Amino acid sequence: MAANERKRILICDDSHLMLDMAKEALERAGYSVLVAQDFSQLANVQEGQSLDLILMDVQMPELYGDDVAMVLKEVRGVRTPIYLLSSLSAEELAERADEADVDGYICKRDGIDALVQKVKEILNDG
Amino acid sequence: MPGDAKPGGSLTDQMRTRFGPRFLETARARVRRSLELLGKPTETEKLVTELHSLAGEAAMLGLQSLSDTARKGEEQAKEWQKGSTTAALYCARSVRALSQQVEEFAASIDASVAAPLANADPGPSAEAAAGKPSPDTAAATDEAPRKVLIIDDSRLAGDHLCDALGSAGLDPRLATAREDALAELTQLGELCVALRSKAPRPVYIMLISGMSEPELARRAEEVEADGYVSKHVGIERVVEQVLAALQELAK
Numbered sequence: 001m002a003a004n005e006r007k008r009i010l011i012c013d014d015s016h017l018m019l020d021m022a023k024e025a026l027e028r029a030g031y032s033v034l035v036a037q038d039f040s041q042l043a044n045v046q047e048g049q050s051l052d053l054i055l056m057d058v059q060m061p062e063l064y065g066d067d068v069a070m071v072l073k074e075v076r077g078v079r080t081p082i083y084l085l086s087s088l089s090a091e092e093l094a095e096r097a098d099e100a101d102v103d104g105y106i107c108k109r110d111g112i113d114a115l116v117q118k119v120k121e122i123l124n125d126g
Numbered sequence: 127m128p129g130d131a132k133p134g135g136s137l138t139d140q141m142r143t144r145f146g147p148r149f150l151e152t153a154r155a156r157v158r159r160s161l162e163l164l165g166k167p168t169e170t171e172k173l174v175t176e177l178h179s180l181a182g183e184a185a186m187l188g189l190q191s192l193s194d195t196a197r198k199g200e201e202q203a204k205e206w207q208k209g210s211t212t213a214a215l216y217c218a219r220s221v222r223a224l225s226q227q228v229e230e231f232a233a234s235i236d237a238s239v240a241a242p243l244a245n246a247d248p249g250p251s252a253e254a255a256a257g258k259p260s261p262d263t264a265a266a267t268d269e270a271p272r273k274v275l276i277i278d279d280s281r282l283a284g285d286h287l288c289d290a291l292g293s294a295g296l297d298p299r300l301a302t303a304r305e306d307a308l309a310e311l312t313q314l315g316e317l318c319v320a321l322r323s324k325a326p327r328p329v330y331i332m333l334i335s336g337m338s339e340p341e342l343a344r345r346a347e348e349v350e351a352d353g354y355v356s357k358h359v360g361i362e363r364v365v366e367q368v369l370a371a372l373q374e375l376a377k
Contacts, residue, residue: 025141
């Protein structure tokens with residue numbers, strides 16, 4: 001698939017290792033992946049980019065991803081689907097996703113295979 | 127870890143091969159920072175973040191047991207944040223268990239990365255450690271780990287010091303003692319004499335206390351201890367002093 005045809009995913013997570021693992025796994029699956037480690041980087045990367053999906057970690061130093069997601073949607077008017085990505089339990093993630101009014105969540109607990117599969121389902125590439 | 131992996135298919139295996147050594151480096155750094163944060167009750171939020179991140183990173187590589195332990199520690203750290211001192215003790219145990227699990231993973235991937243690394247991936251909450259001696263390399267020799275006996279009436283404090291010294295490559299043992307026994311200076315002096323007479327080889331006796339340094343120095347002199355260190359200097363400095371004392375003993 002040509003680079004400009006690849007769907008673009010933005011991942012925000014404070015863990016550099018987590019970003020590298022998710023980026024590599026999703027790039028192997030044929031996606032173009034952008035990364036951000038904090039809100040400042042996220043704002044820079046997201047601005048002016050055409051994105052197909054945003055994956056947002058929840059527990060980060062000095063900020064919560066669900067709060068950031070709410071700001072993106074309600075203040076910046078971002079229409080790209082936003083999914084929370086966290087090692088919290090599915091129950092807690094579901095509650096946070098609902099409160100933040102984001103599009104859904106993905107549990108890190110399910111592993112990297114499940115992450116890739118879930119992304120494919122979200123983007124209708126399953 | 128063998129037998130611990132979720133049946134994650136070939137992608138998980140590939141990622142574990144590709145990122146295993148780096149995960150190990152990161153996990154060791156997170157455990158080390160967590161051990162330090164156990165001694166800082168005002169910074170439990172950072173402890174929660176470290177354990178939460180470790181849980182996620184381990185889960186991505188299918189290390190379910192390690193991830194579960196990190197997650198349990200995270201929950202206990204959150205309870206500690208709310209004021210539960212019991213949760214602090216359980217959190218310390220979880221971090222100690224994590225340390226063991228991380229080393230088990232190290233042993234399972236490759237012997238060439240089994241030795242603790244001096245320069246771990248710092249991550250977003252790292253402290254600059256330039257110039258400081260790394261506890262991980264101080265005891266990395268072919269000899270059996272040096273044994274350290276810790277006598278402390280506080281189980282929590284003793285466990286915490288055990289964890290820190292264990293991470294520095296030493297073999298710590300904890301003996302709790304009745305608070306009234308340790309409070310008696312005469313008995314402390316007798317304890318020091320008994321330890322020296324019963325030990326099969328020369329020992330270095332170091333007093334570790336939360337009392338002021340001048341008072342601690344005075345008591346160390348009275349009981350003829352070889353050295354002392356105040357708990358107020360922080361766990362990293364305590365470990366450095368213990369390692370320095372062992373080096374002096376080895377001369």
